[in-house]
Amino acid sequence: MYKVGEALVGDEPNLAHIDLVIGEKDGPVGQAFLNGISQPSKGHTPLLSVIRPDLQTKPSTLIVPKVTVQGMEDADKAFGPVQEGVARAVADSVEEGIIPKDRTEELVIIVSVFIHPEASDFQKLNRFNYGATRLAIRRAMEEFPSIDKVFEEKDKAGHPLMGTRTVKLRNPPYLQVAMDKPSLEQQLNVIQELPENDHLIVEAGTPLIKKYGISVVEKLREKNDSTFIIADLKTLDTGHLEARMAADAGADGVVVSGLADKNTIEKATREADKCGIYCIVDTLNVSNPVVLLKELEEKPHIVELHRGIDQEYAGEEHSAWGDIPTIKELTRENLVAVAGGITKDTIREALESGADIIVVGRAIANSKDPESKTRDFLEAMGKAYSKLEEEKFGDIEQFRWRTDF
Template sequence: MRSELLETLRRTKFLQVALDFIDINDALVVARKVSDLENVIIEAGTPLVKAEGIRGLLKLRELGKIVLADTKTADAGDVEVEIAYRGRSNIMTVLGAMDDSTVESAVKKAKELDILVQADLIGVKNTVDRAKQLYSLGVDIVGFHIGLDVQRKRGVTVADLKDEIRETGKYGIVSVAGGLSPKNINDLVELPISIYVVGGAITKSNAPRKVAEEIIKILSTSTIATR
């Protein structure tokens, strides 16, 4: 499963729908509207993982899509991999700013349980250098992430990190998150990105499926840049 999913991510651009809800029923309303679309990853956002746990992950997995549990693990990496695994998630996340021992713990357990580890670069200053280190520690995906608080305070999105994304893409699979919408994703399609994470532009829309379809159409116009 790991090897098959990794190969798919290397050759295909995915839309990841971030379900940052607290109630699983609210999350399912959106998830069901996009679950039949191709090249979609369903993300149980960190608030949803905290609020609904394994039960919520299992309900999302019933939709038959790739599921990412955004655990944002800061400690006890192996334990939180186990949580994602029991929820039948395909991918879990660890904070790239944490100690290497936490990352290594997550990677080791994830390989045993046949799921992927994504390292989230939120809060990391030297993103490219840390990304290289994280790949060497065995993470499968590195995620560039501009958090909501930073977006609000500084008015920046992940689209402002093109140079860092381009450089990091030389070394492994890249995910991007933070303020993405149909308006700015077009500026990123030629970069070596496998996963485009979109939250509010879809979940807060009156027509979430329509927005998702628009983004998927944009992504389908290009292939992942050669590493």
């Protein structure tokens, strides 16, 4: 047996974070157990888990502090509330049948514990470490999480030290606000006024990037770290270089022109994959997007069906978006964006055509009240949140009680 479990319980500074392994005495876990006792490292001296002095728990359990123990004050936390909490959690896990009682002499457990240097509440330290150890043992014995659970959660949950951030577009439709106006101060004000919403994307538009450079993405990120940001470079050459530039600046996606050579598009897609961002092909002035996509060996993550501003001003009629279902099948993420003069009155048509991302530029980015305009579009998409919901839950889609194993 070789089982691994992890759990986080409580709040700072008294929170408990437990990493543990369970295995046989005569296996690799048993060897690590002996090495831990016989070869302790300075400041991280392991200790046996005891319910009280002279009464160790079973299976034998070794506690290894993650943070350096400095002085008696830190030692008291480890040798008191944490040691007893872990020991009792192990004993209760056996009593409840989570760990087989008939194997308590065959198995050993190594528990790595985090003790915050500023922790001071012994009752919370005890309770949190007890709960985290119980949870980690159950997870280990039940081999939680399954790989399917990992796939389900990996793009939803946020690490507490990083915060929640949208990195994958898994729940369309989305509203993409194109920051096209070449006025950095004005566009920074816009991004600050956008409402909190999981279905919102920000685009650093081509004119904005041409005037201020790719560093404009970093400035937008500083104003809103959780938003999915796309750098609309409309790349025509050196796709791999520009994809890397966008990623280095903090973008989550980079736009390549569909008029570029197919090698340029494919190199941009491959580089985007390496950087963990999306490659979007913009079909502005591309006569047949389906033919283009079929010729590509490396399919882009997203295709944007785009009618240009100059075309709109020339009075060209808004035409159907084309065969969106077929185009979706030719993308990596099965996502299609539509752009070009979309209003609240035409947004329903775009959604019914199968569009996953609705790109809106001037109607929001140049508005005197971008927050209200954004809410109007989100409401038309059926993705609006009330201000009360935002204040209560923050990142709406990501909010959930962590009660699962």
